[in-house]
Amino acid sequence: xxxxxxxxxxxxxxxxxxxxxxxxEELAERNRQLFAERxxxxxxxxxxxxxxKTSLIAGMVERLSGKHGVAVIAGDVATTHDAERVAGKGAxxxxxxxxxxxxxxxxxxxxxxxxxxxxxxxxVLFIENVGNLICPSFFSLGAEKRIAVxxxxxxxxxxxxxxxxxxxxxxxxxxxxxxxxxVNVDMEQPVADLEKVRPGIPVVKTNCRTGxxxxxxxxxxxxx
Amino acid sequence: MHEYSIALEVWGSVAAAAREHGGGRVRSIxxxxxxxxxxxxxxxxxxxxxxxxxxxxxxVELEIVQVPGRVKCRGCGAEGELRVPQGTLPYxxxxxxxxAECGSGEVDVVGGRDxxxxxxxxxxxxxxxxxx
Numbered sequence: 001x002x003x004x005x006x007x008x009x010x011x012x013x014x015x016x017x018x019x020x021x022x023x024x025e026e027l028a029e030r031n032r033q034l035f036a037e038r039x040x041x042x043x044x045x046x047x048x049x050x051x052x053k054t055s056l057i058a059g060m061v062e063r064l065s066g067k068h069g070v071a072v073i074a075g076d077v078a079t080t081h082d083a084e085r086v087a088g089k090g091a092x093x094x095x096x097x098x099x100x101x102x103x104x105x106x107x108x109x110x111x112x113x114x115x116x117x118x119x120x121x122x123x124v125l126f127i128e129n130v131g132n133l134i135c136p137s138f139f140s141l142g143a144e145k146r147i148a149v150x151x152x153x154x155x156x157x158x159x160x161x162x163x164x165x166x167x168x169x170x171x172x173x174x175x176x177x178x179x180x181x182x183v184n185v186d187m188e189q190p191v192a193d194l195e196k197v198r199p200g201i202p203v204v205k206t207n208c209r210t211g212x213x214x215x216x217x218x219x220x221x222x223x224x
Numbered sequence: 225m226h227e228y229s230i231a232l233e234v235w236g237s238v239a240a241a242a243r244e245h246g247g248g249r250v251r252s253i254x255x256x257x258x259x260x261x262x263x264x265x266x267x268x269x270x271x272x273x274x275x276x277x278x279x280x281x282x283x284v285e286l287e288i289v290q291v292p293g294r295v296k297c298r299g300c301g302a303e304g305e306l307r308v309p310q311g312t313l314p315y316x317x318x319x320x321x322x323x324a325e326c327g328s329g330e331v332d333v334v335g336g337r338d339x340x341x342x343x344x345x346x347x348x349x350x351x352x353x354x355x356x
């Protein structure tokens with residue numbers, strides 16, 4: 001509803017009332033509906049560059065593709081490396097989105113990519129977000145759950161430093177547990193920090209290189 | 225963070241409204257921006273002004289009303305404004321917030337993430353006061 005208020009200075013003040021946050025929420029909700037309509041369970045995987053998102057997804061695809069039609073959308077500023085790594089693990093379709101400079105995926109980019117997935121036969125979708133623990137926090141993709149991946153080499157205070165990301169996450173994966181000692185990082189610190197800010201949030205320790213812990217991630221996501 | 229893309233959205237919204245109301249120059253814009261968005265006001269202003277200038281509204285004035293963070297306690301249900309020490313960005317205090325009533329650290333954010341284009345003042349050269 002636009003209201004007019006006239007002024008004596010040769011201008012009018014217009015009420016615009018455009019709620020940009022609501023618009024973002026609407027886009028996410030539209031994706032939720034699209035996924036539901038197509039029977040797709042979608043998961044948003046976030047984490048810093050090199051945390052292990054792609055490795056985790058590759059491991060999950062490998063374990064699920066016998067019983068599920070799995071697709072992967074990989075988001076990156078540049079290159080198709082991530083998509084290439086996952087291809088050949090059994091996914092029905094692997095798509096790369098190059099964001100062209102944007103530091104996060106958003107619901108509209110994902111909606112567009114959905115159009116390139118097969119009409120049927122996909123019931124699980126892993127969306128690998130751009131490597132970044134800050135920006136994706138503000139943009140919901142409309143996925144069923146968000147998995148935040150943290151790796152030992154990022155230090156022990158990652159949780160504290162990125163409050164919005166861990167507030168928006170549903171499952172946290174602590175990866176590269178095998179090198180924690182080598183990089184002198186106490187991985188009980190993030191566990192404790194998560195318990196403080198998100199009591200009860202599932203936390204799974206993994207070594208995605210060997211696959212250790214990936215089954216537990218699938219359990220936490222109720223994927224079997 | 226993302227000030228440029230937000231500026232694009234803001235200016236797009238205002239420019240459309242201006243076109244609907246005679247297409248005159250935009251004099252000023254009022255925005256409501258929640259402090260938990262981590263948006264740098266100066267950067268946002270810079271980009272909105274730059275876009276406005278590009279599109280024929282040079283010198284537009286931006287008023288940014290900061291909306292404080294608001295949290296609701298999951299424990300006792302108390303709701304209130306998020307208060308942080310001077311010099312701390314509210315976003316970074318989120319991990320350490322405590323309910324003022326019961327001391328619980330489990331709170332939900334219920335305000336402070338706003339991003340609204342509220343009003344715009346548009347010139348009406350050659351039109352009477354009723355915009356006709």
